[in-house]
Amino acid sequence: MPTPFRHHRGVAAPLPVDNVDTDQIIPSREMKTVSRDGLGEGLFAGWRYTVPGGREPVGDFVLNRPEQAGTSILVSGTNFGCGSSREHAVWALMDYGVRAVIAKSFGEIFHGNCLRNGILPVALPEGEVDRLLKLDGGAEIAIDLEAQTVTAAALPGWTGRFEIGAYAKRLLLEGLDPIGLTLLQAPAIRAYQQADAARRPWVYTAG
């Protein structure tokens, strides 16, 4: 069951790049265990460490800068999380301590994976994201999911407002288990399948 998300205030790291793909978020070579746990070390491994497989930090990569200690929010460009559907990207972010990603747009599968794991994906208009990307290193950002707002200590008077689907919002606010929720509709699913099997019998006879 995902961790509920209501409000979050934390250190934000700017990644002013478009199309950050899930291969960058966690390279396949870092997905070493048949498990969801312990993937934070592999987060951004290609950018974060000097050699593949090594753990010596690249000094000027944003997450390695001293002022970014405790980063829990990422700010990035368009199409963040595009590419591979690997949920490991979200598990790695979660394990590292990231609770929200603010971007101009998101890869669709990554977006869904965030919601399933208690990470809030916030899509803001380009100009607003650009303002946040220009903040000094280590800047604090606050996100209120209930009110659907973003504020930053360094931008007094500024409030970013974001849209989020009603289901996505509830999933995060309440930390819901979607499987449990859907199983409440088991009778409707059975009724659908019975009617559908009469209409499309070939669907139900595979194998």
Place this chain on the structure above:
Amino acid sequence: MATLFDKLWDLHRVGDAGDGEDLIAIDRLLLHERTGGVALKSLAANGHPVLDPARVFSIMDHIVSFRHGRGRNEARSPGGEAFILETREMAQKAGIHLIDTDSPAQGIVHVVAPELGIALPGLTLVCPDSHTCSLGALGALAWGIGSSDAEHAMATGTLRAAKPRQMHIRVSGNLAPGVSAKDLALYIIARFGADGGKRCAIEYSGDAIRDLSIEGRLTLCNMAVEFAAFTALVAPDAKTLDYIRGRVFAPSAAQEEAALAHWEELCTDPGAVFDEVLEVDAGKVQPQVSWGTSPEDTTALREAIPADASTRALSYMGLKPGQSVYGLPIGGAFIGSCTNGRLSDLKAAAEILKGRRIAPGVRAVCVPGSQAVSREAEALGIDRIFIEAGFEWGAPGCAMCFYAGGETFPPGTRVMSSTNRNFEGRQGPGVRTHLASPAVVAASAVAGMICAPSDILVAGGVA
């Protein structure tokens, strides 16, 4: 008046899931060993049985070794064996279909699903793999999901989803000889951007789409995820129905008439409205090659890299703005993947390779998309053409499309690749991937530099 996508959505809509989401029935779930074991294990740990194991298919492709003559548990990356063993064990326990590493049906999930008739028009199919959109080529509603959603689909036979917006891409005119579905896919992404699909369900239609083979349509729809689409679709036609007939999991003789009647209804009604419409003239598409680290970083072969190209991408690729990649020396070539690992792809490359040798200093690898493709190619002598040209001939799987640890091209190597992603490090740390069609990859391997098939064919070969 409804679109094909409207019809497929309505047909699978179990009901309202609340909060603006629909509960959508899932007809087939596909798994692979990279996430299959994790999903099945987590499902079992939470006490959820698989609702209908006969409609779940687990196929080994991501981490299996591509070494010809590989062992049953042999992975291509250190520690990869655990994923194969875990997925096999969990699949057997759950009683789902298992197409194992040594099965004559094994291959890349998106190559195998059409071959076996697991993918059919009108079905909903999901898989924890982003290239599941490939299967829309058959008129199926197919999309990539995460591992948690795979668990949801197995436990409930459904997914919760908000109906996406819809886009129509009309491709008029004809692709010139030597221009392939891959070139069309890259051209569309380059022209409208990697975010250009706007999370829409896309329907492709038009003369050029009608003329594409089913394998070409699979290639085109495969790249929809690189275009930020929810998925892509091509309405089934006579070619589709011919393709399906006789496949292992296709409707039985007794069911065929009803199935055909149903499939005939799967089309967009005249006058149905889409949220977005893009027009593409197929006649303008030339052979493409990517220069950067996103599939949108693509031009026609001889075109210059845009002056405003991302410095980050150029620096990774060792290039300068304004330069053309045409004529650049290469160190590697790869033909295979769910994008271009089918028989027609191998045939297109073999036409160029026949009687020629790859250039010295180039490591070239061909990995057929499935055991069936491999067998058919071998029956036609295509494997000999590749091997005699100096290619390695591998065992089916995702292979060098993505690096998962293990051996690959050395850092800095410029690689021509028939795959779908040129992301930083995708084929290995520091490896510089250029995406292109199998024909362009084969020609470049022969020349030892990025070039067009026509350069090789006109020159009559390279010594």
